[in-house]
Amino acid sequence: MNKRVARRGFLASGAAVGVGALVSACTSNEPAAAPSSAAPQAAAAGTDNDKPGTAVTIGFSAPAADHGWIAAIAKNAEAQAKQYSDVTFKPVEPTNDINQQISAVESLIQAKVSALVILPNDGEQLNQVARKAMDAGIPVINLDRVFPDKLSYRTWIGGDNYGMGVAAGHYIGKKLKDKGVANPVILEIQGIATLPLTQDRSKGFADALKTYGFSVTAQQDAKFTVESGTQVASNLLQAHKKIDAIWNHDDDQGIGVLAAIKEANRNEFFMVGGAGSANAMRDIQAGSGVLEATVTYSPTMASSAIKIARLIAQGKGLSDLVENQVPQSITLASETITKENAEKYLPLGFES
The missing domain is CATH 3.40.50.2300 (Response regulator)
Known part of the structure; x- marks a missing residue:
């Protein structure tokens, strides 16, 4: 991808809804519904995960934004990080060069960030540096293109x-x-x-x-x-x-x-x-x-990745789940957009 794809910028509303139904539902401060008599146990009441917590630094690395979808990924991630007073967002220079992305991720490891969100140019070729981050105690949130070694990431999030x-x-x-x-x-x-x-x-x-x-x-x-x-x-x-x-x-x-x-x-x-x-x-x-x-295959997954990175770095879970920790993988649904429902999905669209 040597030539920059013309684009008119990302819809601002996409950042607001970029967390997606999955994660926005999981950070509700509404109490859990009362369990039925058949339920084996009651879920703990939900907590407001969006309230300020421990200060964390989230590193971010992605390919160069010469493609509308990738551009939206980067903008969603940055916009979501800005929603939190306890998050310092530390992106590195985007690149389509494998070796440069490896070097950029290594610089974030050396900076001892609290968590890393990485969309690799190629999961297999960046697998080793992601594993290096994990071995250094830095949780890696693997976005979209998956690392083949599950020891190289704490959580994967992407489309189906x-x-x-x-x-x-x-x-x-x-x-x-x-x-x-x-x-x-x-x-x-x-x-x-x-x-x-x-x-x-x-x-x-x-x-x-x-x-x-x-x-x-x-x-x-x-x-x-x-x-x-x-x-x-x-x-x-x-x-x-x-x-x-x-x-x-x-x-x-x-x-x-x-x-x-x-x-x-x-x-x-x-x-x-x-x-x-x-x-x-x-x-x-x-x-x-x-x-x-x-x-x-919505780039709003980047917003959710930032949310998840923050929760993991702060030792929190998804509050609507019974489990104490964020799941190991999250797959977003692939939905069909037609003339009948396009208006509903347009705010989530990215500009090519």
Whole structure:
């Protein structure tokens, strides 16, 4: 990703709701409901985790913001940290260079931060430095791209990549089945093919399509960039004179995909996007093009990661859970956004 993707900035409202339903519900100061007679034990009353507590420093490292989704990740994290008077937010220079990110994380370890939130360029290649942080007693909150060694992170939080594929597959499969289409031409435009998250998305998509008796006709990766999106879509459009449906993994690269479709003057198919960008939602609302839906992979997970890092560093748990500690992994749901519900999700969208 060498060229910066044009973007108009992240919706300010996204930061306010960026904690997501999961964590905002878990920090309520409302008392727990009375247990039924069948309950084995009563849960402790909830506590207000947002009240100021022990002062903590949270280090943050992520790839360079040359992509709308990554830009929103960084902005969400910073905005969430600013909500707490007891948090010092210590980000390092974002980079797409593996060695530079390793060095940046090492500097945070040397600074003895209270907790680390890391979205690695590549989980496998940054696994060792994350383990170094954990061994030094610094809890690592692994965001999105997972470290293969569970000893390298205290908690992982991210989207449901397999679920994204399943959601897209069901939308496409059901629509084609309902239309009575036999042997449909279904194209898949991936992000970065070598990433486990991409492979999970593709597997979910294939598995869901299989339940309808369908399969992917052709698959190509577009590396999460607008330029590659345009090039890959152009190639696929030229290779397939008739298409029934396209699933594009990423709404940022989808700008390029849609540009290629418009240039080719093709509209015999429908398309499903991925991640849930604001511009994709607006296109879906307008209903004037081939994009009919997108499946969520919200960058609000970064807001939740900061919340979780703070709780772990302060020795707190999620107050709506009976357990005393934050869970080891949190997977956010992948939801399907269509014209009918786009207005509800638009405040969570990010600008590509």
